[in-house]
Amino acid sequence: QKEVEQDPGPLSVPEGAIVSLNCTYSNSAFQYFMWYRQYSRKGPELLMYTYSSGNKEDGRFTAQVDKSSKYISLFIRDSQPSDSATYLCASRARVGGSYIPTFGRGTSLIVHP
């Protein structure tokens, strides 16, 4: 079992829909959780960065972490065609100060007009 599992999709939704992207993780030591957006032929762009459980909102994006179930979610409200990209979740623990995260495979999101 990989430490961070993510359904690769693709997930196809109509413009304006609420999108839910999810990951599960297995390492109880993970404390920090990130979501990256990666457009085709570009590097990953940090979207959300959260510590421990709870919600964090930034504009149309909400990151949610449930440590009891080891579940990570990213919600996108009022989705736009420009949101079409691959979304990668990542988690890490502070192990000896290395700060190296584990990434999921990424979920491909397609928002069609």
Add this chain to the structure above:
Amino acid sequence: SAVISQKPSRDICQRGTSLTIQCQVDSQVTMMFWYRQQPGQSLTLIATANQGSEATYESGFVIDKFPISRPNLTFSTLTVSNMSPEDSSIYLCSVLSDGSYEQYFGPGTRLTVT
């Protein structure tokens, strides 16, 4: 945030040759990373490069194949040596912000080995 540039953005190389990828950051950072990303796959960490120390390589990656330099706090290079078609991939430079510990990525170098 950190702004990262990479050179070249893409290259097509012949088997047996070597390519050096440059990574420049707009601010001083202690920790830099090099990743590889195959099409449709997640990110695979090649090595961690901290200024002032030897690079630390992940399992499956060796210094002879992927030598790394880290001469200062804003610059690093990754060389892909004696290339084979299996080395065709996207190579990404990444940094960890010293203050916030947020991780940022460069735009990537798309390498094709023929």
